[in-house]
Amino acid sequence: MKEVLIQNYKLENPSLKKLVGYDIVNYRVDTSTKKYILKVYSDSKKDVDFAEAENEVLGHLQNYNKDCFPRAVMSTGKQLLCSFKSDGEDKTARLLTFLEGSFLGETEHSVKLFESFGKFLGEMDLQLKNFRNYVIEARILKWDLQHFLLNEQYVQCIADPSDRKIVAYFFQQYKANVLTVLPALRKQMIHNDANDWNVLTQNNKVSGLIDFGDVCYSQLINELAVALTYALMGKNNPIEWAVPIIAEYHKILHLEEKELDLLYWLIAARLCTSVGNSAFEKEQRPDNSYIQISEKPAWALLRKWVSINPVHAQNEFRKAAGFEIQKVKTLEDIQQERFSTVNPIFSVSYKTPIYMERAAFQYMFDKYGNRYLDAYNNIPHVGHSHPKIVEAGQKQMAKLNTNTRYLYDQINDYTSALLQYFPKPLKKVFLVNSGSAASDLALRLARNFTGKKQIAALEHGYHGNTNSVIEISHYKFAGKGGKGAGENVLPLPMPDTYRGEFHTENAGYSYAENAIQQIQNSNGVAAFIAEPVVGCGGQVPLASGYLSKVYAAVRKQGGLCISDEVQTGFGRLGNVFWGFEEQEVIPDIVVLGKPMGNGHPIGAVVTTDEVADAFNNGMEFFSSFGGNPVSCAIGKAVLEVIEEEQLQQNAKQVGDYYIQELTKLQQQYECIGDVRGSGLFIGFELVKNRLTLEPDTKLAQKIKNEMRNQYILLSTDGPYDNVIKSKPPLCFSMENVDEVITNLDEILRD
Numbered sequence: 001m002k003e004v005l006i007q008n009y010k011l012e013n014p015s016l017k018k019l020v021g022y023d024i025v026n027y028r029v030d031t032s033t034k035k036y037i038l039k040v041y042s043d044s045k046k047d048v049d050f051a052e053a054e055n056e057v058l059g060h061l062q063n064y065n066k067d068c069f070p071r072a073v074m075s076t077g078k079q080l081l082c083s084f085k086s087d088g089e090d091k092t093a094r095l096l097t098f099l100e101g102s103f104l105g106e107t108e109h110s111v112k113l114f115e116s117f118g119k120f121l122g123e124m125d126l127q128l129k130n131f132r133n134y135v136i137e138a139r140i141l142k143w144d145l146q147h148f149l150l151n152e153q154y155v156q157c158i159a160d161p162s163d164r165k166i167v168a169y170f171f172q173q174y175k176a177n178v179l180t181v182l183p184a185l186r187k188q189m190i191h192n193d194a195n196d197w198n199v200l201t202q203n204n205k206v207s208g209l210i211d212f213g214d215v216c217y218s219q220l221i222n223e224l225a226v227a228l229t230y231a232l233m234g235k236n237n238p239i240e241w242a243v244p245i246i247a248e249y250h251k252i253l254h255l256e257e258k259e260l261d262l263l264y265w266l267i268a269a270r271l272c273t274s275v276g277n278s279a280f281e282k283e284q285r286p287d288n289s290y291i292q293i294s295e296k297p298a299w300a301l302l303r304k305w306v307s308i309n310p311v312h313a314q315n316e317f318r319k320a321a322g323f324e325i326q327k328v329k330t331l332e333d334i335q336q337e338r339f340s341t342v343n344p345i346f347s348v349s350y351k352t353p354i355y356m357e358r359a360a361f362q363y364m365f366d367k368y369g370n371r372y373l374d375a376y377n378n379i380p381h382v383g384h385s386h387p388k389i390v391e392a393g394q395k396q397m398a399k400l401n402t403n404t405r406y407l408y409d410q411i412n413d414y415t416s417a418l419l420q421y422f423p424k425p426l427k428k429v430f431l432v433n434s435g436s437a438a439s440d441l442a443l444r445l446a447r448n449f450t451g452k453k454q455i456a457a458l459e460h461g462y463h464g465n466t467n468s469v470i471e472i473s474h475y476k477f478a479g480k481g482g483k484g485a486g487e488n489v490l491p492l493p494m495p496d497t498y499r500g501e502f503h504t505e506n507a508g509y510s511y512a513e514n515a516i517q518q519i520q521n522s523n524g525v526a527a528f529i530a531e532p533v534v535g536c537g538g539q540v541p542l543a544s545g546y547l548s549k550v551y552a553a554v555r556k557q558g559g560l561c562i563s564d565e566v567q568t569g570f571g572r573l574g575n576v577f578w579g580f581e582e583q584e585v586i587p588d589i590v591v592l593g594k595p596m597g598n599g600h601p602i603g604a605v606v607t608t609d610e611v612a613d614a615f616n617n618g619m620e621f622f623s624s625f626g627g628n629p630v631s632c633a634i635g636k637a638v639l640e641v642i643e644e645e646q647l648q649q650n651a652k653q654v655g656d657y658y659i660q661e662l663t664k665l666q667q668q669y670e671c672i673g674d675v676r677g678s679g680l681f682i683g684f685e686l687v688k689n690r691l692t693l694e695p696d697t698k699l700a701q702k703i704k705n706e707m708r709n710q711y712i713l714l715s716t717d718g719p720y721d722n723v724i725k726s727k728p729p730l731c732f733s734m735e736n737v738d739e740v741i742t743n744l745d746e747i748l749r750d
Contacts, residue, residue, distance in 0.1 A: 001027060001038065001086075008075045008082040009095055011036075024213060028098070035098035036073065037210075043083060043090035051094055053135040054212050055080045057128070057189065058096075064127045068120070068208045070096040099208040101200030104231070111244050113204050114231065118245035120206040121194060122252025125223055128189040129253075136189065137217040142277075144192060144214075145222040146182055148174055148269045154276035157283055161644040162731070163299065166306050167276060168387035169360060170268040178265050185219040185259055192216050194227035221259035224249060225266035229274075232267070233297035239308065239316050246320040255321050264305075264313035271302040306360050312369035328367045331355055349715065350708045359384030362729045362736060364713065373712045375740050378681075378727035381570055381595030382641040389598045392637035393630055401630045404431070404623065410632035417639050418604070421577050423586050428612035430605040431627030435566035435593020436464030438603035439529075441621075442589045443468055445607060446527035446560045449614045456490040456519055456528040456554070460537030460719055463529060463564055463591070472529065475536040490522050494534055495543035498674045498685065499693055508543035515546075516553040527589070528554040529562040532579025538718025539683025539725050541676060547583035560611065561585070566593035566603075567681070570638070571648030572730065574655045574679025582678075598638050602631040647730035651679035657734050658682055658726070661741045669748045671699055682726045685718065695720035703747055710743045 005011045011031050016038070019026040029036040041047040055072045062071055072080045073095040082093050107113065142150040152171050158164040193214040200208035228245060232238035246263075249255070278295040315325040329337075334355050335348075355367045361383035364372040374384070382389065400408060415429040430445075432438050447453060455472045457463070462475040470476045471486050478484065478491075485491050495511035497503050502510040519525055528550060534540045551561045568579030569592055576582050578590070588611055593603040603626070615621065625631070642648060655678060662684050666672040673687035686696040686703070700722040707714050717725045726740070 001040075004082070004084050004093055005029060005038065005095070008077070008084070008093070009073060010076055029095070037070065037096045037098055039094045039096065040086075041092045041094075043092050048081065048092050049135050050139070051081055051092060053133045054215060055094070056133055057131065057136070057212055057215055060131050061124070061127060065123075068099075068124075070099060070210055070212075072096055099200055099210055101202045101207045103197050104199035104201055104206070105196030107201045109231075109241075110204060113201065113206065114241065114244040115248045116205040117199065117227070117231065118248030118250075119252060120209070121223060121227055121245075122249040124209065125188070125190060125220065126253045128191075131189050133189070133217075136215060139216055141192075141214065141216050143273060144216045144218050145225060145266055145269050145273075146218050148273060149179075151273050151276045154280040157279035158276065159279070161641075161646075163275075163303075165361075165383075165387055165641075165645070166302055167272045168391075169306065169385065170265070170272050170302075172385075172387050172390055174265055174269050178262055178269070181258065181262060182219055185221060185262075186256070187217060188220050190216060190218055190220065190223040192218065192223065192226055194223070195230040196233070199227075219259075220253075221255070221262060222266060224255075225263055226270050228263070229267050229270040229298075229301075233301050235301075238301065238304065239313055243316060243320040246317055250321040257318065257323050260317045260321060260323070261314050263317050264308070264310045268302070268305055271298050271305065274298045275302060307363050307371060309357075309365035309369050309371040311357060311365060311367065312371065315369050329355070349713075351705050352708070354708070361386070361731050362733075370711055372708075373736055373739055375726045375728045375732070375736070376713050376715045377729070378567060378572070379594045380599050380729050381572070382598055382638055382645070382647060383729045383731040384599075386598060386641060388641050389600075389634055389637050392633045393600065396630045396633035399629075401628055403625070404627045408629050410629040410636070411627050414627075414632035414636045417636050419606070421639075422590070422606055425586055425588075425608050426590060426606050427609050428607050430607070430612075430621070431631070432603045432605070432623050433601050433625050434464070434603045435564075435591060436466050436469060436603070437623070437626070438566070438591045438593055438605050439464040439469040439564065440466045441605045442529070442562050442591050442607075443472070443527065445589060445605065445611055445615055446562065448617070449560060449611050450526040450558055452524055452526035452559065453488045454490055454522060454525045455488060456492055456515070456522075456525045456559075458530050458534060458537070459491050459494045460534055460540075461494075461529070461531060461564075462536040463531075463566075490518060490525060492518060492528075494537050494540060495546045496534075496537070496540045497543050498540070498676065499538075502543070506545075508545035509549060511543050512546050512549035512553075515550050519550075519553055519557065519559075524557050525554060525559045527560040527562050529564055529591075531564045531566075532568045532582060533573070533677065533681055535567050535725070535727075536717055538685060538723035539677050539681065541678065542583060545583070547580065547585045551585050551587070555588075560588040562589045562591060563587040564591045566591060567595075567727070570595045571642055571651055572679050572681050572727070574648060574652030577648060596638065597631060597634045600631060600634045601625070602635055642730070645731065648679075650732075651730050654732055654734055654737060655679040655682065658737045658740075661737060665741065665745060665748065668745075671696060671748070680726070680728055680730055680732055683717070683723045685723045687722070695722035697722045700724055703744070706747045707740075707743060710747075712740055712743055714740075 001016050005014045015030045016027045025040040027038040029038050041051055061069045075082045084091055155167050198211045228242050232241055235241045275298050318325050357367045358365050362374050364374050457472045459474045462473045463469040472489050474491050476482055492515045497507045554561055563580040565578055571577050580587050590606040596602050662675045666675050671686050672684055673690050674685040677683055686700045688694040688696045697720050700716045704714055704716050714724050714726055717723050
């Protein structure tokens with residue numbers, strides 16, 4: 001290379017240092033008097049044409065400000081490009097002037113510096129506004145955000161499934177929120193790579209910009225999106241740091257409201273482009289460190305970005321440019337609208353209800369820009385808006401959705417996959433629409449098989465909202481508006497070792513003996529149904545050993561055993577996949593619902609061949625929607641996500657930590673009488689006195705609502721409504737636990 005510089009540029013005794021790069025080979029050149037950058041390309045027409053186009057851009061900018069951008073150096077042959085041979089191959093070289101300054105990435109950031117950054121970008125883009133070059137305009141570049149979807153192929157290169165899902169989520173959101181809007185936005189030439197190692201600073205001011213290798217003809221807002229992406233890395237409150245850049249840019253080159261409204265999603269897209277290409281590069285060229293240089297801070301920002309309410313970002317970006325934020329209906333108005341068409345019996349949570357807009361994984365976002373940590377919603381089992389679940393539903397819905405009277409692969413694929421998680425006696429699946437429908441069917445199966453009517457069920461249990469299951473749900477028939485136990489229901493005491501009659505290590509056997517005595521004194525039961533952890537009873541785990549003795553007694557008198565796994569199943573308890581496994585029993589019938597479809601309405605009954613065959617008595621069983629192709633595709637995707645992201649293991653690890661931290665609070669505050677649960681099925685009980693166990697319902701309600709005011713969602717349950725329950729999506733993290741504990745501690749201290 002020295003010969004090229006000496007022969008073509010008459011440089012005396014130049015020294016060269018190869019720089020890390022992506023596609024183009026770059027050298028820093030030092031002489032006794034000056035510094036340069038040498039760029040070496042192949043001799044292909046494509047590369048040569050683009051090098052010439054890039055020189056035109058730099059030449060255009062030189063007309064405005066010669067000190068802020070590199071300048072192409074003329075060769076002795078009066079050319080801005082020179083050709084030479086290297087190792088027998090034809091090459092093309094460009095020599096550029098060297099700009100002095102400190103990189104933005106190594107400079108202490110300040111509001112003043114960021115204001116100058118916004119101003120610099122605005123002035124540059126204003127200068128490029130009317131510049132045209134058809135080579136650049138014809139360019140299709142994967143780093144150009146209008147072509148973001150070219151990077152979707154790299155999602156599978158991301159090794160960690162917990163990270164991969166975030167990137168997949170933003171690809172889906174780009175398609176939903178950006179793709180159709182982009183064509184209506186103004187376009188022009190942009191630099192497209194104002195990252196922290198291309199931006200130069202001097203004296204707390206942006207002084208220059210280098211590397212125009214990604215210059216493209218794209219939507220103007222993409223310039224700001226790219227620049228903000230790198231400027232916001234490492235910031236605890238990135239939205240606040242975006243404001244000065246946007247504000248100063250807007251003063252120079254006015255932004256449009258519709259452009260600002262896409263900025264949140266475009267920043268996410270650039271982050272995904274960065275981490276996706278890093279993952280791909282690791283596979284292809286693991287020794288190339290350049291593409292991975294911003295990988296760690298990019299991932300940190302991306303994980304933070306997914307927890308930011310897009311409405312909040314949109315509002316702050318609008319305000320930074322002097323626009324009004326979009327008006328939203330008041331809570332009073334939206335409630336009034338709801339109750340004008342929906343009966344108020346459909347209750348809403350919290351003293352101050354929440355007007356929700358969207359959700360992502362363990363975060364929920366309201367219409368006003370607030371972000372809520374979802375620490376109790378157990379229906380989105382693997383996380384809100386999980387991209388794999390969304391994709392499964394979308395693809396299948398676009399292909400086939402019909403009733404179960406036809407043959408199709410999805411029902412076979414799903415039921416086969418589901419049965420892999422059950423012990424061998426449980427071999428047959430009935431698919432329905434909900435946990436309530438599944439409980440209803442379970443009772444039918446049991447009564448048909450045994451010829452008996454009576455059902456034994458735990459006090460404070462809840463099994464659904466149909467007539468037949470309300471009749472056996474103590475939580476309903478013994479609660480407000482209930483009519484008491486019917487003649488076909490045998491309520492059994494809940495085996496609660498905290499508030500119940502028995503408290504020793506053998507409490508499970510004592511409770512079981514009590515239950516067995518009642519069953520023997522009855523006319524015999526068709527079935528005994530219980531949740532392994534009684535949710536509405538206050539998140540009460542059944543006393544150890546209870547089910548094995550009760551199951552044996554029920555079977556001895558000819559009844560069946562039903563495990564209601566609607567809330568406890570699919571790995572939520574951490575140690576086991578199904579709650580009945582904790583008691584080392586195998587039920588005859590298992591009821592499934594809620595988490596099965598991650599919020600999509602699907603339920604199931606899993607039972608033995610014997611019970612299923614007895615039901616095949618000539619009367620057709622049919623569910624119009626139960627087991628439809630879309631439901632089955634979604635259900636199978638849920639199982640796959642649980643395995644891929646090791647969510648059962650996560651429930652165990654995070655749940656153990658959660659219990660540990662709650663137990664520490666229990667030691668500090670006398671009002672916490674009990675902490676119980678396993679995995680991510682947790683409750684802690686509030687009492688006025690630990691000796692008398694007098695429930696503190698008022699305090700529980702206060703905590704629930706105060707936590708809501710701190711944007712953390714918990715709820716209450718139990719016979720006295722004094723138990724705080726937390727059953728979050730299984731992607732909940734230890735950092736999320738810390739957020740809950742910190743805020744809970746502050747509320748209890750006050």
